Amino acid sequence: MHDSSPLESTGVIDDDRLRLMFICCHPALALEARVALTLRLVGGLTVLEIAHAFLVSESAMGRRITRAKAKIKAAGIPYRVPTAEDLPRRLAGVLAVLFLVYNEGYLATDPDAVPVRADLTTEGIRLARLLHALMPEEGEVTGLLALMLLTEARRTTRVSADGELVPLDEQDRRAWDTALITEGHRLVRERLAAIAACEVPGRYQILAAIGAVHTSARHFRDTDWSQVLALYDQLVAVDPSPVVELNRAIAVAELDGPEAAIAIVDRLENRLHDYHAFHATRAELLRRLGRNQDARAAYEAAIELAGNTAETAILLRRLDRLH
Template sequence: MSGAVADEASAALERAHRDEWARVVASLARRFADLDLAEESAAEAFATAVERWPRDGVPPNPGAWLTTTANRKAIDRIRREHRRDDKHREAMMLRDDSPAEPTGAIDDDRLRLVFTCCHPALSMEARIALTLRLVGGLTVAEIARAFLVQEGAVARRITRAKHKIAAAGIPYRVPSAHDLPVRLAGVLGVLYLVFNEGYLATGADTGPVRTDLTGEAIRMTRLLHELLPYDGEVTGLLALMLLIEARRPARVAVDGSPGSPGSPESPESPVALVPLPEQDRDTWDASLITEGHRLVRTRLASGEAPGRYQLLAAINAVHTDARDARDTDWSQVVALYDQLVPLDPSPVVALNRAIAVGEVDGVDAALTIIDGLAGSLDGYHAFHASRAELLRRVGRDAEARAAYDRAIELAGNRAEVAYLRRRRGGTGAAPTIEGTASRNPSR
């Protein structure tokens, strides 16, 4: 076997795992109604491909090869385990190539799998782990590293989730058109949580940015957008992720200074957050910004009332449309937050709106709003960081230092801690107050 053939097979396997894993698992899950069998048979099919493709060559249709091989593995497993009852009869369905009967608003095996993994009967931790494993194709070890838990704990979480799905008779189907909006919100919430953990990682032993998680969240959201291209909130979430990801090269610098070289993803690098006003906008990913803006414009042209993710994406579009932070249309940002508050009346949204209000109406107006949030956000580091910036701007330095101290105590991302310490020490140029709130869509 030549090196070129081996390289071709390796690249094809990587592409197939990325593009076909969810399709293969979902197809098996529909045919056999057994997530364990689907996962294990798909894994066996890929293992067989690792052995055969470098020797025999990459098949003309890798996805079909993997699906056929996985189906055979599933039948063999059923026979080995002497399950010749209903499951054996179901296996004979493989002889019938007719399409499955639709059971939901949209007939796609992968979409069924996504909704099964994100069923509200499961805990959020279980939904995330099961989605990353069965839809994303991540190994248990990769999921454990992503969320800083033991592999055994992740394996048990996945096993319990699959057992609960089987024991509770959770149907493997897309929800009805009536139930779809509510159930879809839960799916989007899972994907956004995965993205957020990568965008501003909280683990002490990881880099401050987890590109593996942000990349996986974007990939799965693209899949959902492919399956539900006309859903506004799916489009909005994808646009939001792309516009945030576009700024990643400028968000963290090795010494906290804009344009500093280094590897912000490395847990060893002495990195600090670079707030939006200080970021080098020439390093932003123009292709992602263009795609994100196109998705936002598509939703605006639809004439439908925007949802939460669409409004967050629109806020990001305003920020990424400005070539200089001083050119930001803050009035438009406030107007978008005014639409968002009735949909998401959380204190965090109110905090982010206050930051924008401060740029339009002045620091005192922002402080009045933020001080009114103290009761609900005292344990949230971004509340104290935002308040510290405002206090600093009006010369209340002692109060600002105390607020910085509290923010540093509560912050979980080491790049953000480094930035807050730099701000507390009074070094560096004073940024505008925008961008101090954690998980803020304008960072």
């Protein structure tokens, strides 16, 4: 981006990094392009990490970012501090950037990085808090902050002492951060009140509500899976992505059994064949169905695609326990 005039004001955003995110998320670019470019220029993610977030190859993501830069130059898109009136049009991009930065911190996709990066999760929450203070009436801003807080509450239980990823059903819930859970639940209730007044919830608000259900259960067995599934049904209507459908299938498995879930998962293969979580989820369902040979092949595919050492460790353990 370029502009011959000097920057005379920081506008309505005091924080340098958050301001840069809004500057980079220019509505002249397609949403995916502006998010990818902002993640690279401001978010501090590598091209490989961004590619994993979008489920594309590193080379494809590199070309996408290059094209976005070229469009900015060719169109003369100005590098200007956005006004208060500009913020709503750029908000979707900024929210996506913050969500993906936090996700990369919560579970790194780079095999050479530590599995959990507290620097990224902490920064994501810091920026989300600032954004919430700036735009408190925006439901998706509140939803994203609540989602981050409820996820962050579980971060210290995410990886075991020996470096293995700990799934939700094996985490020590006594070690979850109750202060973050309390704050996250308060924000979710705030959004539920607005939704009851006929507002339509967006993606981050629904994800936060799912997080609230999980963090409300004292034990994994106490999870209200019918409520989780109902929320995923809402999420599919808002965001019909294959990853959302995969996560919905996990709730189906808990509620209706692995046979019902595997039928859903198998329909996603063409769209998620390069996604390790698809193969890992399928492997676990096949194991529960007693189809150990098929489960073994699925675990091996997941291990081949796994993003970090913690994921690889748990997949290897699950593979070893097959007879």
